[in-house]
Amino acid sequence: MGTTLQQHQEIAAFLRNAISRKEFAPGEPLPSESELCERFHSSRGPVRQAMATLRSEGLISSGRGRRTIVLDTVPTQSFDGVISYSEWCRQSGFEPGQVTQSVTRRPADEALAAALDIEPKSPVVSVFRLRLLNGVPAMVERLNYPLDVGRHLLTFDTDSGSIYQHLISSGVDIDNATRTIDAVGADADDARLLEVAEGTPLLRVRRRAFSSNGNTIESSDDRYLPGTASFTLNTIRGNPSPLSMVSAR
Amino acid sequence: MGTTLQQHQEIAAFLRNAISRKEFAPGEPLPSESELCERFHSSRGPVRQAMATLRSEGLISSGRGRRTIVLDTVPTQSFDGVISYSEWCRQSGFEPGQVTQSVTRRPADEALAAALDIEPKSPVVSVFRLRLLNGVPAMVERLNYPLDVGRHLLTFDTDSGSIYQHLISSGVDIDNATRTIDAVGADADDARLLEVAEGTPLLRVRRRAFSSNGNTIESSDDRYLPGTASFTLNTIRGNPSPLSMVSAR
Known part of the structure; x- marks a missing residue:
């Protein structure tokens, strides 16, 4: 094209x-x-x-x-806004922020290896951050990358801003992403960081991002305080909805 | 066209x-x-x-x-499946079911009148049902219609099947719908019907449906047990996502 x-x-x-x-x-x-x-x-x-x-x-x-x-109610969201919380905040007129809890290089367990399409025990880089909206706790972010992608983050100050922008400017090719949205109760880490009780309902967005040739670039888990974020879309008769409800049963 | x-x-x-x-x-x-x-x-x-x-x-x-x-992971969902839980179940290979709790004709309170774009105290018809997936409790459904739409339901057996199909065959024009997705804790009714503790995280889908000329046909609130349903979509670089994250702050 x-x-x-x-x-x-x-x-x-x-x-x-x-x-x-x-x-x-x-x-x-x-x-x-x-x-x-x-x-x-x-x-x-x-x-x-x-x-x-x-x-x-x-x-x-x-x-x-x-x-x-x-x-x-006609919002659409750019691809950058889909991948990057910082970008979404800016597009929406909010100030993004982050407090890094940890950046970890470790061998992938079975579940993460499957999510990243790599061999179990292959090295991965995991980033765990509290994200802020206008200075207030809004979301707990868990990002995981295979080492060839995540290595760009090992020397990056993850409190300084957008990991996505840093990866793009490091030459990482992010072509498309799958998001799965559901509800989950706050675990002990979520509760502490978001300052709510354990079990508080959170909106969970799991994302897998892929390169043009289909390699898995990222597997992430974002958990939003309700009242902070929701998702909205319009669907028009005669048009299939790209947002599909799926059942785990 | x-x-x-x-x-x-x-x-x-x-x-x-x-x-x-x-x-x-x-x-x-x-x-x-x-x-x-x-x-x-x-x-x-x-x-x-x-x-x-x-x-x-x-x-x-x-x-x-x-x-x-x-x-x-390439699911799309038909417009019928977006509007109708029964239709979505059938498209997904599950058996839908319902246990009606109440069908009520009443004056709209302020919030419902705003959601339906009618005057406060105008008559509305509300349907409150437990929905089943393969015979097991899966979702609590609260549907609200202005009287000129809802009157078709006052003489309909809401345990017999799809309200959506009944409305369509009654000549109601449903052209498009807006869905807003977030997480909420189970209230006392949700907890009793879904057989979980109060406060259990549920995936909430609020929907407003409109006719071709923009009249509001429906305002609804569906609450799914996590593990029953999640939402999935793919987004491709260069394409705006029709699913937009919005903040309440």
């Missing part, structure tokens, strides 16, 4: 921005296909493609039989 | 099915753009558009500088 945006991507980006700036307000109809074609000097194909993209992102209604309308 | 699928949608549907049937296996490269063009007698535009759709759904890698590969 070329490095320049295709026309449908340009149109989608324009509309996404206009919606996020409320130039197209929630509840109001989006300009018609014909109007968008005229505005972008485009044929119908790219305009329809851009609208399909916005539907898959939950920004506009299905348009079945009527005008397409702009939906309320 | 026409009622027939556009070519990029046909290609996306074909690839989505082939991936879910593991004909294109996780970790393996997807056929190249040229191969796909040949197979579908298509120009590059629709093939690229279909691949963009699959990326936004988290099914394939970003393809930056290399072959695009099929990703692991």
Whole structure:
């Protein structure tokens, strides 16, 4: 694929921005296909493609039989914001912070080796941090990396900022990530750091990140105080939801 | 928009099915753009558009500088499965069940009126059910409808099956939905029905559903036993995630 945006991507980006700036307000109809074609000097194909993209992102209604309308609560999150708590905070207008508990080089146990797709007892680097939101405890973060990735962290001050930015600037290739979201009770470490009772409900986000060629780069476990963070998405009839509920049973 | 699928949608549907049937296996490269063009007698535009759709759904890698590969853990969920627990169970190979606790017609309090976008004290219909997964308690469901929607339920046996299917077949127009996911401790009702201690961490999914013209159709609160359900999604570099983390602070 070329490095320049295709026309449908340009149109989608324009509309996404206009919606996020409320130039197209929630509840109001989006300009018609014909109007968008005229505005972008485009044929119908790219305009329809851009609208399909916005539907898959939950920004506009299905348009079945009527005008397409702009939906309320339209957040999307950049890939950087998905991977990096620091980046997410900044995008959301909050001040991120961190208090490192430990950076550990050790052999992987069975579970971690499976999560990182490496042999048991292979060396890994684990980072354990309390994360702050505007200076207040918000999340307990457990990051694990195979040594060829984690070695970049052994000489890095993990209290100084974003590990993700440091890995990217060290040349680590992070292409995609899987997140699994559930609820869990605070363990003794979580309780101490978040200043709550053991067993307090926390929102847990486990993430595995992969390189372009499918190597596992990271396996992490983030636990948020409820009231600090929740997840929101819109789903539009006719569009499969990329967020899938799965059962452990 | 026409009622027939556009070519990029046909290609996306074909690839989505082939991936879910593991004909294109996780970790393996997807056929190249040229191969796909040949197979579908298509120009590059629709093939690229279909691949963009699959990326936004988290099914394939970003393809930056290399072959695009099929990703692991590729669930997507149909719109019916998002709205209906019964439908989700069936799609996932589980037997859904329900034990109705109450169906209530009452005036909306302030909070519910705001959630349903109606005047306080307007009549609403509320359904409170324990939901089962393969016969075992799995989720506590609280559904609330404005009277013009909920009236279809006042004469319906809510132990007989899917409320969603009943509403659809009654002509209710459900076009899109917003879900907010967080963690909450079991209250006294949750604890009794799910047979756990009060305060046990539950995964909460609050949903608001809307008609094509933006009217609020439903406001609901589902609370899952952890170990019963979690949420999973893939996010690909270059694609905004439709699942956005939001902070209450």
